[in-house]
Amino acid sequence: MDAKGASASTPRGIRKSNSTRSAGAHSTTSHESVRVVGVHPLGTLRVLGPESSPRISEQNDVEDDDDQGPPPLESPVENAYGLSGNQHNSPQSSSASPTKRSRDPQAHEMGGGDVAVILDLPDLFVVAYDSVSFTAQNFVGVRDVQAGPHFFWVAHPSGVAARDGVWLLGSESQNHVHVVQWDSYNEMLTEATRSESRNSAESMPNIHAQLVPYADPSRLTEGGGQLSVSQVERNRRIWNQLTTHVNATVLNRITGPQVGGWIVHTLDRAQGALKFSPEVELERAVPNRNLQRRELHFAFQSTTRLFSIESLGSERTREATDPSIYLMSQIEDTKNNLVYDDLLGEFQFAFVVGVHLGNDASLEQWWFMLLKLLVKSHLLVQGQPVLVASMWHTVAAQIAYSSQWMESSVLENNDTRCRELRIALIIYKRRMEEFLSDDENIVTPDHLAVSTAFSRLEAVLTDIGWDLSGDYLRKGIVVMEDGEEVELELTDLEAEDERGEWAPEFVELDENGRERGLISWSD
Numbered sequence: 001m002d003a004k005g006a007s008a009s010t011p012r013g014i015r016k017s018n019s020t021r022s023a024g025a026h027s028t029t030s031h032e033s034v035r036v037v038g039v040h041p042l043g044t045l046r047v048l049g050p051e052s053s054p055r056i057s058e059q060n061d062v063e064d065d066d067d068q069g070p071p072p073l074e075s076p077v078e079n080a081y082g083l084s085g086n087q088h089n090s091p092q093s094s095s096a097s098p099t100k101r102s103r104d105p106q107a108h109e110m111g112g113g114d115v116a117v118i119l120d121l122p123d124l125f126v127v128a129y130d131s132v133s134f135t136a137q138n139f140v141g142v143r144d145v146q147a148g149p150h151f152f153w154v155a156h157p158s159g160v161a162a163r164d165g166v167w168l169l170g171s172e173s174q175n176h177v178h179v180v181q182w183d184s185y186n187e188m189l190t191e192a193t194r195s196e197s198r199n200s201a202e203s204m205p206n207i208h209a210q211l212v213p214y215a216d217p218s219r220l221t222e223g224g225g226q227l228s229v230s231q232v233e234r235n236r237r238i239w240n241q242l243t244t245h246v247n248a249t250v251l252n253r254i255t256g257p258q259v260g261g262w263i264v265h266t267l268d269r270a271q272g273a274l275k276f277s278p279e280v281e282l283e284r285a286v287p288n289r290n291l292q293r294r295e296l297h298f299a300f301q302s303t304t305r306l307f308s309i310e311s312l313g314s315e316r317t318r319e320a321t322d323p324s325i326y327l328m329s330q331i332e333d334t335k336n337n338l339v340y341d342d343l344l345g346e347f348q349f350a351f352v353v354g355v356h357l358g359n360d361a362s363l364e365q366w367w368f369m370l371l372k373l374l375v376k377s378h379l380l381v382q383g384q385p386v387l388v389a390s391m392w393h394t395v396a397a398q399i400a401y402s403s404q405w406m407e408s409s410v411l412e413n414n415d416t417r418c419r420e421l422r423i424a425l426i427i428y429k430r431r432m433e434e435f436l437s438d439d440e441n442i443v444t445p446d447h448l449a450v451s452t453a454f455s456r457l458e459a460v461l462t463d464i465g466w467d468l469s470g471d472y473l474r475k476g477i478v479v480m481e482d483g484e485e486v487e488l489e490l491t492d493l494e495a496e497d498e499r500g501e502w503a504p505e506f507v508e509l510d511e512n513g514r515e516r517g518l519i520s521w522s523d
Helices: 054-061 192-204 203-209 230-243 248-255 278-285 313-321 324-332 339-356 362-373 385-404 415-438 445-463
Strands: 113-121 124-129 132-137 142-146 148-155 163-171 178-183 189-193 263-266 475-479 485-489
Touching: 113 148, 113 163, 113 192, 148 339, 163 189, 163 248, 163 313, 163 339, 178 192, 189 263, 192 203, 230 339, 230 385, 248 263, 313 415, 324 339, 339 362, 339 385, 362 385, 362 415, 385 445, 415 445
Parallel strands: 113 178
Antiparallel strands: 113 142, 124 132, 124 148, 148 163, 163 263, 178 189, 475 485
């Protein structure tokens, strides 16, 4: 009834509707005519039972009293690893009385280890985690995931599309269910909703048998497994060496805090990327306006000045050529909230994300840290030998992994950088041996461990044809493509030859051109 048809005799209040008026017909607002929007297909959303509602459980604990006032504010939501977004800013965190923690809603009781689930992944897709990759059909997830950092990534089987990855930290309890979701519209991984994560954990008894075993995904095939025990152990050992210092602190600083995992993408760029950087060019080649690109925040940036403006003369030269002082000052500065392990954590993050996702920002960061920071920090051997030993173990594992586990080595197609790295490693070896052989220096077992770790790196480089011995070619004949022979003289180590035990010795000659101080039998 419209406004003109209203009369004074019309009863006031809410009138009872005619429930039989639309019987046998479909209303235009019924569920059958509503268009489904969003990333969740029709029928996948579930209605939680009343007993699972946090509001009802809270109301059952208190009496219905109108004078109790509004309900208290909810506490900060913790992510899957127990890290609260404002746990350091809460003024009541120290005075609040301890309460009994409720059961983890993301826990399962199937045993064996953590579970990683990727929802709504296409039927045929390339799936990889840590040192294993395979083409999966109807992929659900991975079980028996052990404690520590793990990197999962997915890609289209064609191999031409961008890749998406997520860092997960296996829990110490070994019963956590990690859940991420594939956004089919934007073609990227995204954070799963709380309800979907909880549903996956609750349905674990039904889907656990469909999950891929972490150690060998081929166990679900008819052959019953293709990897031997030694191969499984080899994969596990190399991955541990690649990610020993990756933790929640490093991941939160680089990618920003995320719920359930730390998602990265091929097109993620470094903070403050230049207009004509490789990341920008790749973004233009793979346009996707709906893609939420993230900035990677590295604490040790390539644009950072490696020396103090307060230093002058030879002191500034030493700082510019040896960034040890810069690194130690940055890490020991309390305002930066860094520890020495963060240096290797960022270095390991950059390598894993760079080589697996083809992320240019991470690859550039890896080369910068290796060429400009780590291999030139000669003084770190004296002050931080444990860190340096771990660094060379990491570099050896990275080069071995990229040459033996990957289709192409990280050193390929980088002739200029490889040449610079080889020269820098030769110089580093000389400086290290000088320190260890000097009787005035106090050499501890930790310092000797640096030499052992560097020897391991030398063995890996020998397998790819590199030689770091002191017999470096200074002059030789090079045959050109047209057969012409050209004599070349290399001056890469000229500055290094002018110092230390390799420096030329200055002697005083007499009037006959002979060295003074020598015994002569003719005089």
